[in-house]
Amino acid sequence: MNDTRNVLTPTVTPLVKKPAQELPEAPFVAGIGTTGEVHAIPHLYAARALGAGARRESGTVCGARAGVHREPSAFDRAALPRWASVCPPCAWTVAVETRTLDRELQELTPTGEHLAALTRLLDDPLIVRHVCEAVIAGYQSEADARSEACMIAALVHATRHAPVLLQPYECITGDCDHPDGQCPADVACATCSLQGRSFDSEPDGTFLEICTITAPCQVLITLVGHLGLPGCGIGAPGAAHPEAARP
Numbered sequence: 001m002n003d004t005r006n007v008l009t010p011t012v013t014p015l016v017k018k019p020a021q022e023l024p025e026a027p028f029v030a031g032i033g034t035t036g037e038v039h040a041i042p043h044l045y046a047a048r049a050l051g052a053g054a055r056r057e058s059g060t061v062c063g064a065r066a067g068v069h070r071e072p073s074a075f076d077r078a079a080l081p082r083w084a085s086v087c088p089p090c091a092w093t094v095a096v097e098t099r100t101l102d103r104e105l106q107e108l109t110p111t112g113e114h115l116a117a118l119t120r121l122l123d124d125p126l127i128v129r130h131v132c133e134a135v136i137a138g139y140q141s142e143a144d145a146r147s148e149a150c151m152i153a154a155l156v157h158a159t160r161h162a163p164v165l166l167q168p169y170e171c172i173t174g175d176c177d178h179p180d181g182q183c184p185a186d187v188a189c190a191t192c193s194l195q196g197r198s199f200d201s202e203p204d205g206t207f208l209e210i211c212t213i214t215a216p217c218q219v220l221i222t223l224v225g226h227l228g229l230p231g232c233g234i235g236a237p238g239a240a241h242p243e244a245a246r247p
């Protein structure tokens with residue numbers, strides 16, 4: 001007996017928007033902000049952004065607006081590429097929510113040649129990791145809702161002032177004549193320093209001599225002093241006013 005059911009089956013796939021069910025089974029979805037930074041979008045927000053008539057744009061964990069990719073992926077640190085510029089407030093908030101603080105600390109831990117170069121330039125090449133570990137330990141010893149927000153703010157602050165390696169352009173591209181491992185390098189704070197701007201006025205990765213701040217910058221020095229971290233090569237600060245507030 002001939003089965004004619006196939007004849008009746010529509011052969012044209014209708015043009016439909018991707019249903020929200022195609023979102024990854026993850027509490028947070030990756031979204032791209034206007035400056036290319038990767039933000040975390042709560043699953044429910046992402047589902048709404050993919051709904052009928054929606055603009056695929058959504059609010060994010062840190063409050064920025066971000067677009068949901070046509071093939072949405074989870075905001076998963078292990079899956080995001082190393083070169084991705086990940087928003088620190090989103091990253092640390094998700095780490096707290098998903099209990100993946102260790103994974104986030106790993107992101108702050110330089111390895112390989114990067115670690116070797118930082119070791120030559122800094123007393124403690126893991127200074128930011130050590131600061132963040134001390135901040136987390138302080139929170140865990142007196143946990144409450146207010147201090148969780150304070151903890152995330154401190155972790156974000158430290159992360160934004162992490163030392164970055166500076167090298168001449170030809171050394172980065174491998175076009176220099178320096179022997180292996182002997183390229184000149186310096187270490188600076190990207191947040192405190194002034195960077196050149198590309199045509200769309202975003203930082204282009206070059207550091208301007210007019211204001212390049214050596215790392216560890218005053219932010220890290222202050223955090224290390226208040227947290228009382230040994231081994232970072234930084235003495236305790238002078239008079240400190242931890243409760244000072246703006247009038």
Ligand SMILES: [Zn+2]
Nearest residue numbers: 039062087090
């Ligand atoms: Zn964000």
Ligand SMILES: [Zn+2]
Nearest residue numbers: 161189192217
């Ligand atoms: Zn700084």
Ligand SMILES: [Zn+2]
Nearest residue numbers: 171176178183
């Ligand atoms: Zn070189």
